[in-house]
Amino acid sequence: MASKQPFTDSDTADEAVRATCDDASTCKRFATSKGYWTDLYVQYFVRQIGERKAPEINRGYYGRVRGMNLLIDAFLKKTQCDCQVVNLGAGLDTTFWRLKDENIMPKKFFEVDFPMIVARKIHHIKTKPPLSKPLIETHSTDSLLLDGHSLDSDRYCIIGADLRDLPALEEKLKKFQINPELPTLFLSECVLVYMTSEQSSKLVNWVADTFPTTMFINYEQKERFLSAGWESVNALDMMTVYSVLPREDVTRIERLEFLDERELLQQLLQHYCICWAVKDKLSLGEASI
Ligand SMILES: C[S@@+](CC[C@H](N)C(=O)[O-])C[C@H]1O[C@@H](n2cnc3c(N)ncnc32)[C@H](O)[C@@H]1O
Secondary structure, eight states: OOOOOTTTSOHHHHHHHHHHHHHHHHHHHHHHHHTSSOOSSHHHHOOSOOSOOOHHHHHHHHHHHHHHHHHHHHHHHHTTTOSEEEEETOTTOOHHHHHHHTTOOOSEEEEEEOHHHHHHHHHHHHHOHHHHHHHHHTOSSSOOEEETTEEEOSSEEEEEOOTTOHHHHHHHHHHTTOOTTSOEEEEEESOGGGSOHHHHHHHHHHHHHHOSEEEEEEEEEGGGOOOTTOSEEEEEEHHHHHHHSOHHHHHHHHTTSOOSOHHHHHHHHHHEEEEEEEEETTOOOGGGO
16 A cells, blocks of 8 residues: 655645645734735735734734745846746735736736635635736736636736646646746745655756746745755845844834733744745846845
């Protein structure tokens, strides 16, 4: 009998992984309702503000979102938006809508998640005009491709796929016109941790082998990121990220809620990191990001 690997064949394990998508977006919904940062769109994916979250959790999410956004925006600036973004395990993430509002959209923004999550996201987009309007506005013909498990428009595409099945992932990305020659930013925010290290290293290596000019931003526990095939890799633990965020804004959010145990926040922040790795065939100077 074939032995089972963790989170490989088990539907129950995959279901638990899919549930993490709701955890992330309900925490983001709560933190934005408190004013930690502005996200005009998360409310359309998570209606209820939900149960109160501890201030440590809210500050942790604040550092995570601000840190990821700083790197995303730096890549878009460096490439002058002449690039693609692929958000792996995107869940109910709202980055595409933020970039549209800030007028810094890449040529195309791809999202990938399990078909079940994608179907839910597409349902929200279809039924909520503030989500669908930006897609329609940035699309050149009257009809968008929309089926239960994928949505494709000129600037935004969402694909149902399992990130552990690389041939199928590659085929779907090609079907939706990914261009490997264009500078491409890959994002994985709390995603690789749900795979075995063999699976996540295959995914990271596939990106390095397929995209000559690329950057990979990964938010996660410290030990995970694998550098093979990448020209330069940087990692900052979240304690450091938090300390380099704009002071004025950090002071503002630290006034939002009283934090009893600073040590707990420090432990939480030290446990996570943001890593970014680059390959720069076009010599755009990505390593200086
Ligand atoms: C913790 S959530 C993070 C969601 C989003 N990146 C964020 O930070 O708000 C992890 C996401 O990764 C997705 N995911 C994990 N393993 C996956 C796999 N093998 N294939 C596709 N999606 C996966 C889950 O379905 C879930 O939406």
